[in-house]
Amino acid sequence: MKRRFRWALAVLTVALAAIAAVVATTAYGGARSSGIIIDGTTGTVVNIDPANQYDYDSFTVDLNIFQGLYGFPHGAKLQPVLATGCSHSANLKTWTCQLRHGVKFSNGDPMTSADVKYSFDRVLKIKGDQGIYTLLSDLKSTTTSGKYTVVFHLKAPFSVWPYILSTNAGYVVDHKTFPADKILANTDTAHMIGTGPYVLTKFTPSQQAVFGLNKNYWGPKPKNSGLIINYFTKSSTMKLALEQGQLDMAFQTFAPNEIAAMQKEKSLTVHSGHGVVIRYLVFNVKRPPFNNLNVRKAIAYLMPRQTIASRVYHGTVEPLYSMVPKGLPGQTDAFKTVYGAQPNLAKAKAAMKAAHVKTPLAITLWWTPSHYGDASADEYAEIQRALDASHLFKVTLKSAEWAQYSGALGKQYGAFQLGWFPDYPDADDYTVSFYQTGSFYSNGYSSKKMDGLIAKERAAKTDASRYSYLKQMQLLGAQDLPTIPYWQGNMIAVSQKNVQGINNTLDAAYYMRFWLISK
């Protein structure tokens, strides 16, 4: 009996080994498809409908399906897309745009001025929970003049209106398929009709977005035959899928140590280009001790930008000396000018002396572990180390989950971490958003001089004068110190060796133009 049982066990073992061998020798379905690009991301799509889309991961989906009158089809320079151009009135309050002729939606419907007006009216009527409509807060009304002319009437002079036309708030949708007063469900792909190079053929929430080619596309044909975006909850799982060949590429977002590890792998290529994501420290300028300008100055003198960039982020970010990232017109390294490129202990001591506070001064810095990546903990540990080492400060770090943190910000915290991804890649978005009176983070900063510069910048009629005002705003921001910028992230994608064209899309516009990628 015992012998028979052992024999049965042996047979079972051999059978299991045989199954394992078959599994081992059979390639599981990977990215071995002809011409279809399979991308991985750790992002989450909230809303695909442009009327309620206000996050980068949903934007990356929309970019393939929809287009605006303006956009960034090649590089970081704003260009007309569905328009051939726009002209403005002398007071910059009326913008008249001529539409491109012969553009069709992916279902064959012609794109006309009626669709453009419908799209803008729809965003303002729906006022979606994600808040994209706030980008159109200066729009009074939209009118049409014939099939190919659209006129935007604004409440105030707005020199960067064409940039707004490039955002999701300005994406043109087919008035026959999008309901006027409600958001289209993400899975309703039959009605998700735009003029972009791809058509969304299938969307499975938190799993996958599948795109086919738009046969009615008016522009150059994409360099691939389709696109699949696969969603992952963890970058480590995505990294494994990439290493196993299940993905052709992955974009957004690996941890810095994962990128460093993949740079050493022979089968993968790490692509890096200009980025526009920034990280900064915000002060509530009304709350002690940060209501003391000299205390803020001392922190600015001690900010360990280089250490954070090299030690925490392994060179995947660059030190940032302005709220405006490098690569955008009008940028100036204001903080380098005012506080120097390297930490300066002597000047920090002088600032604290002028502050008339007892040192080491106890301060609390807040950060969040659930919105800006795992490296945030190390980032703030480095800032704490640098400030404590000066013996001028005694730093306490506190953290909160994003859902709690985002509701508190300046209302409850004195100094806190924030990051920024632009609504549109222009210096205006990186200055007005932070320095205007009543900014979103409730930090109490208000400056008549700054508000005056903002008004002048928005009413500037030439790029040269606009950039001049933007530089003045950055310098004033560095002196008043409602915020301290410290790094600018690069745009990073990782791909298999046979994938081509990724470098053509890594620029300060921060658009992943999948249509330029092939394999």
Add this chain to the structure above:
Amino acid sequence: MTGTSLRTYLITRLALVVPMVLILLTLVFLLLRVAPGNPIEAALGGHVPPSVVKPIEHRLGFDKPILTQYGEYLWNIVRGNFGTTITDNRPLSQIIAQNGAATLELTFFAMLIAIVVGVLIGLVAGRYRDTPIDIGGRLFGVFVYATPPFFLGLMAQLVFGVWLGWLPTSDQASPLTQALLQTHTNIYFVDAIWDGNWGALWDVVQHLILPASTLGLITAGVFIRLTRVNVIRTLRDDYIEAARARGIVERRVVFSHAFKNALVPVITVVGLNLAILLGGAVLTEETFNWPGIGHELVLYLQDRDYTAVQGIMIVFALVVVAVSVLVDFLNAFVDPRIRY
């Protein structure tokens, strides 16, 4: 109370479900409201001013008194209206149909693995008590039971995905299979068979092996110990001795008499372990990027999406309560001594 009829017992058991579910619903509601932050702040905070956030919160009723919100919440559930998620406007019914199906697929195969591995090792260990086979089986049982699912999952990914390269380490199927497979039931295993798509079926099976084994092995630990103990106890029973005395061959005594009877209590525990399996499924789904309902729960929790989290928790609670009631019913039918 032993004289109570079976019908009375069943009615009492069903009636107890109502307060049980009500307590669960209340706890879920309160825990979410006690946690700081709300879905609108989570979505909009950090890029729009409070003046924009407040009207949206008002429109969604987040500024209503907590009792009013609770009343509306219960009323919606009574009407079977689980609502639409706040963050991405997704009907709860869709989450249950799509992601629930993925969880069902995972837990079904995990349970299958748990039963096969657990019962087999338990039987062998019990039969060869105090031999190296028994010690090995027991150690294995303790190890898999004590190991957290995410750790076992990570080890499985490392060994079979990275070092050996035998198996995929994430998702329900490869990207192309997911894109091309027609979904009839959202259970990919069934859908692939439905369409006779054998290539897809093989792909789905390969993707199932690591997550189902991880989840299954953890539950198998319980079955190993239970089966082993029952086999040892049964082999000592008088009727086994009597069978041997009658000259019945040992193989028949063990397989036909001892093993069959030893498995009866295991069947009860299989049902009760479903709750443990669902809890483990949340962690396993996270580890393997398995698009199940637990995976969605984690995502919506991060966004403080009240509607989604409440809906998913209700589904979890109802499944566990239903299975527990079913097990009680079966036990009551099988064992007449069980009555209130």
